[in-house]
Each structure stands twice: as structure tokens, then as C-alpha cells.
Amino acid sequence: MQYMLLIYSEEGRWEKMPREQQEAGMAAFNAYTDALRKAGALKASDRLKPTTTATTVHVANGKTHVQDGPFADSKERLGGYYLIDVADLDAAITWASRCPGAQFGKVEVRPVWAM
Numbered sequence: 001m002q003y004m005l006l007i008y009s010e011e012g013r014w015e016k017m018p019r020e021q022q023e024a025g026m027a028a029f030n031a032y033t034d035a036l037r038k039a040g041a042l043k044a045s046d047r048l049k050p051t052t053t054a055t056t057v058h059v060a061n062g063k064t065h066v067q068d069g070p071f072a073d074s075k076e077r078l079g080g081y082y083l084i085d086v087a088d089l090d091a092a093i094t095w096a097s098r099c100p101g102a103q104f105g106k107v108e109v110r111p112v113w114a115m
Helices: 019-038 089-098
Strands: 002-010 042-047 055-060 063-068 076-085 106-111
Touching: 002 089, 019 042, 019 076, 019 089, 076 089, 089 106
Parallel strands: none
Antiparallel strands: 002 076, 002 106, 042 076, 055 063
């Protein structure tokens, strides 16, 4: 079954880290990604640009409304994701707990609803 691991962290926290911590963080994410690949669980993953680059679109009464910025204004932001294919929710939770993002933020585990 496929699960989306959504990584949330405090907006701007990464940019405030010393370079050494950023490099260690990237190494941890690279190792985690490699482990997912080797296990045959990784379907896709990527980082997202800051919420300052977001555009929100909604349609009301047939009219399109476009707003600069994210849908929700919050301290934590969606910073990246992993799409994994594993046996069940317990396996997805195990992978989420190994994600480096869980150490400095939160990882939401959500099953994919196949269309």
C-alpha cells in the first residue's frame, strides 16, 4: 500500500542552522533515502521551496481566486515528502520514525487513495 510521508518543520529553521548542521542534515536525509531505495519502498520524494514561493488557487461561484502565499499561515510548513509503498500502516510508521525530519519537526503519515 502507498503512503505519503509529509515532513513539517518550523519555517526558516533550516536557513538559520550553521552550515555544518545543514550538511549533517542532508547526509542524514540522503542515507534515509538510500535505505528506502534499497528496501524497494521508495516511489518518489522531493523537497519543497519555501512557502514564500507558494500560490493558492480556489474557485468560488465559477470565479478563480489566486492568492500569493500558502493556504495556511502557520509556524510549521510542509517542507518535503516521501511517497512509499510498504505492506501496512505499521511499516509506514516505522519508516516515518526513521525519517530525519521527525527529529526536528513532524512527519504526517497518510495513506494514498488510489484513483
